Amino acid sequence: MAVFVYAENINGVYKKAAFEAVSYAxxxxxxxxxxxxxxxVNPTDSSDVLYKYGASNxxxxxxxxxxxFSAKAFAQAVSEVAEGNTIVFPHTTDASSIAPMxxxxxxxxxxxxxxxxxxxxxxxxxxxxxFSGKGFMHAKAEGxxxxxxxxxxxxxxxxNTVSGSExxxxxxxxxxxxxxxxxxxxxxxxxxxxxxxxxxAGRGMKGxxxxxxxxxxxxxxxxxxxxxxPVSDIGWRPHTEHVxxxxxxxxxxxxxxxxxxxxxxxxxGVNSSKTIVVINNDAEAPFFxxxxxxxxxxxxxxIPALTEKIKxxxx
Amino acid sequence: MKILVCISSxxxxxxxxxxxxxxxxxxxxxxxxxxNPLDEFALTKxxxxxxxxxxxxxxxxxxxxxxxxxxxxxxxxxxxxxxRVNLDPKDSYSTAKEIAAVxxxxxxxxxxxxxxxxxxxxxxxxxMVAQLLNQPFVNASVGLDVNGSEATAVREIEGGKETIxxxxxxxxxxxxxxVDEKDLIIxxxxxxxxxxxxxxxxxxxTSSEVKVQGVSYDSVPARAAVKMVSPDNLDELVxxxxxxxxxx
Ligand SMILES: Cc1cc2nc3c(=O)[nH]c(=O)nc-3n(C[C@H](O)[C@H](O)[C@H](O)COP(=O)(O)OP(=O)(O)OC[C@H]3O[C@@H](n4cnc5c(N)ncnc54)[C@H](O)[C@@H]3O)c2cc1C
Numbered sequence: 001m002a003v004f005v006y007a008e009n010i011n012g013v014y015k016k017a018a019f020e021a022v023s024y025a026x027x028x029x030x031x032x033x034x035x036x037x038x039x040x041v042n043p044t045d046s047s048d049v050l051y052k053y054g055a056s057n058x059x060x061x062x063x064x065x066x067x068x069f070s071a072k073a074f075a076q077a078v079s080e081v082a083e084g085n086t087i088v089f090p091h092t093t094d095a096s097s098i099a100p101m102x103x104x105x106x107x108x109x110x111x112x113x114x115x116x117x118x119x120x121x122x123x124x125x126x127x128x129x130x131f132s133g134k135g136f137m138h139a140k141a142e143g144x145x146x147x148x149x150x151x152x153x154x155x156x157x158x159x160n161t162v163s164g165s166e167x168x169x170x171x172x173x174x175x176x177x178x179x180x181x182x183x184x185x186x187x188x189x190x191x192x193x194x195x196x197x198x199x200x201a202g203r204g205m206k207g208x209x210x211x212x213x214x215x216x217x218x219x220x221x222x223x224x225x226x227x228x229x230p231v232s233d234i235g236w237r238p239h240t241e242h243v244x245x246x247x248x249x250x251x252x253x254x255x256x257x258x259x260x261x262x263x264x265x266x267x268x269g270v271n272s273s274k275t276i277v278v279i280n281n282d283a284e285a286p287f288f289x290x291x292x293x294x295x296x297x298x299x300x301x302x303i304p305a306l307t308e309k310i311k312x313x314x315x
Numbered sequence: 316m317k318i319l320v321c322i323s324s325x326x327x328x329x330x331x332x333x334x335x336x337x338x339x340x341x342x343x344x345x346x347x348x349x350x351n352p353l354d355e356f357a358l359t360k361x362x363x364x365x366x367x368x369x370x371x372x373x374x375x376x377x378x379x380x381x382x383x384x385x386x387x388x389x390x391x392x393x394x395x396x397x398x399r400v401n402l403d404p405k406d407s408y409s410t411a412k413e414i415a416a417v418x419x420x421x422x423x424x425x426x427x428x429x430x431x432x433x434x435x436x437x438x439x440x441x442x443m444v445a446q447l448l449n450q451p452f453v454n455a456s457v458g459l460d461v462n463g464s465e466a467t468a469v470r471e472i473e474g475g476k477e478t479i480x481x482x483x484x485x486x487x488x489x490x491x492x493x494v495d496e497k498d499l500i501i502x503x504x505x506x507x508x509x510x511x512x513x514x515x516x517x518x519x520x521t522s523s524e525v526k527v528q529g530v531s532y533d534s535v536p537a538r539a540a541v542k543m544v545s546p547d548n549l550d551e552l553v554x555x556x557x558x559x560x561x562x563x
Contacts (some may be wrong), residue, residue, distance in 0.1 A: 010473065015473075069472075069477070070451065071442060071445075071451075071452045071453070071454060072445070072446070072451055072452055075446070092473060093454065093455050093470075093471060093472055093473060094472070096438050096442075096454070097442055097452065097453075097454035097455070098442075099439070099442070100407070100411075100438075100439040100440075100441070100442025100443045100445075100446065101442045101443070101445060101446040101452060103408070103439070103443065103526075104408075104411075104442075104443050104446035104447055105446060108526075109408075109526040109527050110407065110408070110437075110439050110443075110526070110527065111527055112436070112437055112438050112439055113436050113437075113438070125530060127533075128436075129436055130434070130435050130436055130532070131326075131332040131341075131433075131434055131435075131436070132433045132434075132436060133535070134330075134331075134332040134534075134535060135332045135334065135341075135532055135533065135534055135535060136532065136533040136534075136535070137435070137529050137531075137532055138529070138530045138531045138532070138533075139527050139528065139529060139530065140527065140528045140530045141526065141527055142525060142526050142527065142528065143526060176482075177450075177451035177481065177482045177485070178451050178453070178479050178480065178481050178482070179479065179480045180477055180478070180479050181467070181478040181479060181480055182477070182478045183472075183475070183477045183478075184475045184476055184477070185472070185474055185475035186474055186475055187474075189474055191473045191474050193473070194473075197562070197563070221563060232491075233496040233497070239457070239491050239492050240471060242491065245328050245352075245433055246328070246352045246353065246433065246490075246491060247491070249436075253562045254556070254560070254562035254563065264328070264329055264331075265328045265329070268328075268433075271535060272535075274560075274562070275556070275560040275562045276538075277552070277556070278541075288541050288543075289541070290538060291538070291541045292538060292539070292541060292542065292560065293541065293542050293543075293544060293552060293555055293556070293560075294541045294542070294543045294544070295543070295544050295545075295546050295549075295552060296543070296546065297546030298546075301546070302546055302549065305549055306549050306552065306553070309549050309550060309553045310553060310563065313553060313557065313563075314563075
C-alpha cells in the first residue's frame with residue numbers, strides 16, 4: 001500500500017519540512033516498491049512542488065472548518081484520507097501534535113524524531129533521536145501500521161521529480177472544542193528549526209543591547225539566531241530562541257556559538273549540527289571540546305570583523 | 316476544579332548517557348533522577364491554579380517504586396496527592412493508556428503535561444492521552460488561563476504564537492513560558508515535611524500493550540579534534556568554512 005505523508009503548509013504555502021517529509025516518504029516507498037501520496041490541508045501552493053520531491057499523488061483536503069489549527073480536527077481529517085500503513089510527518093510543532101492523536105485513532109505505532117531512512121520495513125525499524133541528543137535509539141514498531149515524525153534537517157530535502165496527479169477531498173470535520181482567538185506570526189524571520197545556518201549567543205554577550213552584531217552576522221549568512229537558556233531566562237532574547245535540552249533541538253549545517261560556555265544541557269540540543277564554530281574568550285570553555293573550529297578571543301572584536309570578511313566573500 | 320499533572324522521572328540534565336555493554340538498554344547506574352524539567356512548568360502552573368482558583372492537583376507517574384522520590388518532590392512542590400501506576404513504562408502508548416485509565420475514573424477538568432520528556436523524547440504521551448479520552452489537545456503551550464469550563468491557552472507555532480480558547484476537559488502540554496523560569500517552585504522544608512504525609516496511591520496497570528520497542532542504542536560519535544584559528548587570522552576561518560566544511 002502507498003506511503004502517505006503529511007505535507008504541512010503555513011497559510012497555504014508548503015514548508016521546507018514538508019519537502020523533507022516527502023523526500024523521506026519517497027525513500028521509504030522506493031524501499032517498499034511503492035508510491036507516495038501526500039496529504040495537505042487547504043493548500044494554496046501548487047502540487048507541482050510536491051511532485052518534485054517524489055509524491056505521485058496529492059490529496060488536497062478542502063475544509064473551511066480547518067482554517068484554524070486544531071490537533072484533534074486535523075488528526076481526524078488525515079485519518080479519513082490516509083489509507084496506507086506508513087504515514088510520515090515532519091517533526092514540526094503542528095505535525096507532532098497531530099501524529100500522536102492519529103496513532104491512537106488508527107491504532108498504529110508511533111516513532112518520533114526519526115533521523116534516517118528505515119533499517120527495515122517489516123518490522124519497521126529506524127534510528128531516532130533520544131536522550132536529547134546524547135544518544136540514539138533504534139526503535140522497532142510492533143503491529144501493522146506505523147506513523148513516524150522526521151526530525152527537521154536530519155534526512156534532508158532530496159529532489160526526485162515524478163509525474164503526479166491531484167485529488168481534491170471536500171471534508172467537513174467537526175472542530176468545536178478549540179477556537180483560535182489570535183494568531184501572531186513574525187514575518188520575514190527565518191524558522192530556527194528549518195535554518196541551515198544558526199548564529200547563537202550566550203551570556204558572554206553581556207546584555208541584550210549587544211545582540212545587534214549577532215543579528216548582523218546572521219543576516220550576512222542568511223542564518224537564524226538562537227541563544228543559551230540563561231539568556232532567554234533573563235529576558236535578553238525571546239524563549240523561542242532558546243536551544244538545548246530544555247529548549248529547541250536543532251541540526252543546522254553550521255552552528256556558530258558566541259560567548260556560550262558549552263554546558264552539557266546546551267550541547268544536548270545542538271551537537272547534531274554538522275559543523276560547529278565556537279568563539280569564546282576562555283580557552284578552557286568546554287564547548288571547544290565539541291567544536292570543529294574554535295577561536296579564542298573577545299567576541300566584541302571577532303564578530304564585527306568576521307561579519308565584514310563574510311560579507312566580502314559573499315560579495 | 317480537578318487538575319491531573321503527568322510527571323516523568325528522568326536522568327538529571329547533567330547526566331552522561333551510557334548504555335549497557337550489549338547496547339540493548341540505557342544504563343541506569345549512577346544516575347540521579349529528577350522531575351522532567353518540562354513537567355515542572357506544568358506542575359508549577361497547576362499549583363498556581365490551586366492557589367488562585369482553589370483547584371486540587373493530583374500528580375500521576377507511570378513507574379516502578381524507584382520513581383517515588385520524584386513523586387514526593389512533586390508533592391513537596393505543592394500537589395495535593397499522587398497516583399503511581401506500578402509499571403516500568405516501555406513506550407509512549409503503554410504510558411498514555413495507563414494515564415488515560417486513571418484520568419477516566421478521576422473526572423479531571425484539566426490534564427497538564429510537559430511537551431516531551433528529556434530522556435526518550437517521544438513527545439507523544441500528551442496527544443495520545445487526549446485522543447484516548449477524546450478530549451481537545453493543545454501542544455507546546457507557553458501560556459494558560461482557566462475561566463470556568465473554558466481555558467485560554469497560548470501555543471508556540473513556528474515563528475510566532477497563537478492564542479486559543481479550549482473547552483474543558485482538555486489536555487495541555489506545556490514548556491518553558493507556561494510559567495516563568497524564575498517562578499518555578501523550589502520545595503521548602505515545610506513542603507518537604509508535608510509531602511511525607513500526603514496520599515500516594517499505587518494502582519496496578521490495566522494492560523501492558525507495547526507498540527514500540529527500543530531494540531538497541533548508540534552513543535553520539537566523538538567529533539574530530541577541534542581546529543583552532545587565531546583571532547588575528549579570521550580569513551583562515553572563513554576559508555575553512557568555505558573550502559573545507561563547505562558550509563558558507
Ligand atoms: C534543568 C536544566 C536545564 C537546562 N537546559 C539548558 C538548555 O536547554 N540550553 C542551555 O543553553 N542551557 C541549559 N541549561 C543551563 C546550562 O547548564 C548553562 O548554565 C548554560 O548553557 C550556560 O549559558 P552560557 O554559556 O550562555 O552562559 P555562561 O555559562 O555564563 O557562559 C558564558 C560564556 O561566555 C564567554 N564569554 C564571556 N565574555 C566573552 C567575550 N567578550 N567574548 C567571548 N566569549 C565571552 C565565557 O567565557 C563563558 O564561556 C540548563 C540547566 C538546567 C539546570
